[in-house]
Each structure stands twice: as C-alpha cells, then as structure tokens.
Amino acid sequence: GESVGLHLPTLSVQEGDNSIINCAYSNSASDYFIWYKQESGKGPQFIIDIRSNMDKRQGQRVTVLLNKTVKHLSLQIAATQPGDSAVYFCAEIRPGGSYIPTFGRGTSLIVHP
Amino acid sequence: EAGVAQSPRYKIIEKRQSVAFWCNPISGHATLYWYQQILGQGPKLLIQFQNNGVVDDSQLPKDRFSAERLKGVDSTLKIQPAKLEDSAVYLCASRTRPDPGRTGELFFGEGSRLTVL
Numbered sequence: 001g002e003s004v005g006l007h008l009p010t011l012s013v014q015e016g017d018n019s020i021i022n023c024a025y026s027n028s029a030s031d032y033f034i035w036y037k038q039e040s041g042k043g044p045q046f047i048i049d050i051r052s053n054m055d056k057r058q059g060q061r062v063t064v065l066l067n068k069t070v071k072h073l074s075l076q077i078a079a080t081q082p083g084d085s086a087v088y089f090c091a092e093i094r095p096g097g098s099y100i101p102t103f104g105r106g107t108s109l110i111v112h113p
Numbered sequence: 114e115a116g117v118a119q120s121p122r123y124k125i126i127e128k129r130q131s132v133a134f135w136c137n138p139i140s141g142h143a144t145l146y147w148y149q150q151i152l153g154q155g156p157k158l159l160i161q162f163q164n165n166g167v168v169d170d171s172q173l174p175k176d177r178f179s180a181e182r183l184k185g186v187d188s189t190l191k192i193q194p195a196k197l198e199d200s201a202v203y204l205c206a207s208r209t210r211p212d213p214g215r216t217g218e219l220f221f222g223e224g225s226r227l228t229v230l
Binding site: 042044100105 | 117146153154155156157158161169204206218219221222223224
C-alpha cells in the first residue's frame with residue numbers, strides 16, 4: 001500500500017551544523033506535507049508545512065523542500081542546536097479527507113554539543 | 114492559552130483488563146483526534162470527532178476500543194479488554210477549522226502511556 005516513510009532512522013550532528021532530514025512518499029495525489037517535531041515524553045509539534053504546488057518553503061531556521069518528480073521531502077535545520085534533538089516526522093494529507101495528517105515512521109535527530 | 118490536557122499520563126494493566134483515557138482539548142477547538150503511537154512508530158489515527166459527532170473511525174478496533182465526546186468538548190477513549198499489542202502512547206489532538214496557511218497544525222497533548230502486561 002502507499003505510505004510515507006523515512007530514509008534514515010537516526011541522524012547525529014554537531015551543534016552549529018546544518019541538518020537535513022529526508023522523507024519519501026508514494027501517494028502522488030497528496031495535497032500537503034507537514035513536518036512535526038516530537039520531544040521525549042511529549043506530543044508532536046507542528047514545524048512547517050508545504051502545499052503540493054510549491055517546491056520550497058522557509059520558516060525560522062527551517063526550510064522544507066518538496067521534489068514531486070521523485071516524491072521526496074526534506075527538512076533542513078540551519079545551525080542545529082541541542083534543543084533540536086527530537087524525533088522528526090513527515091506527514092501527508094491526502095485529498096478527499098478531513099485534513100487528517102498520516103504520519104511516517106520518524107527520524108531521531110541527535111545534536112552533540 | 115492552555116494546551117490539550119490528557120490523563121492519566123501512565124497506566125499499567127494486565128491483559129484482559131479495561132482502561133480509560135481522558136482528553137480535554139483546547140477551548141473552542143471543534144475537531145478532536147485520538148492517535149495511537151506504538152514505540153518507534155509514527156502516530157496512527159484511531160478516531161476523529163467534529164463537535165460531538167464521529168467523522169472517521171475506520172481505523173478504530175471496534176471490538177475492543179470505544180470513544181465518545183458526548184458534549185462536544187472533552188473525550189474519553191476506552192479499551193476493553195486490553196491486549197498486549199495495545200501497549201502504546203495514546204495521543205489526543207485538537208484544532209479549530211483547517212487553516213489554509215497551517216493545514217497540518219494539530220495541537221497534541223502529552224499523551225497517555227499504556228503498558229499491558
């Protein structure tokens with residue numbers, strides 16, 4: 001079946017480096033893609049989303065890139081900080097539904113001071 | 114602004130026992146979701162409410178799981194009888210209407226961690 005998945009389960013970076021977290025999706029009809037951050041013991045927190053008619057969107061220290069040709073989504077975090085350590089999920093919203101995000105498995109980002 | 118409140122935070126039960134989780138969404142949020150998150154996986158939707166009506170419960174194992182939101186505010190998720198594979202974090206989330214600028218923004222509670230022995 002179609003699903004949202006991630007390339008790497010764990011990513012380790014040094015404080016100050018840029019981080020890139022990748023996500024592959026298979027449902028070409030999805031309208032929106034979202035990145036969530038989940039810290040230990042907490043619920044997921046919205047970071048940024050992007051419409052399917054865009055290829056890039058920037059927020060504060062984060063950039064999401066969407067490549068519809070290869071069905072690939074990435075989250076770039078600039079100047080990664082220890083507080084960025086968390087599990088990051090990409091999610092998709094499929095058309096025809098009630099805007100319910102479908103989550104992938106997640107990537108654990110570990111930032112070393 | 115107060116966030117989504119959930120209780121209890123932790124619960125340990127034996128298989129075949131029952132358990133109930135409670136959620137109070139952010140004030141004014143008409144839409145409420147229950148997700149199940151198994152360790153190492155992303156959250157999986159169980160049920161969606163719009164006010165006090167069920168919008169989608171297609172992934173709710175109805176033979177053992179039930180949920181209600183009688184007055185359109187707080188909600189209860191019940192499991193009876195519990196199985197070992199129900200061990201997970203149960204997340205409640207809410208939002209107002211979908212905002213075109215932030216369609217994916219759900220507000221999650223901290224979750225209720227269930228361990229079934």
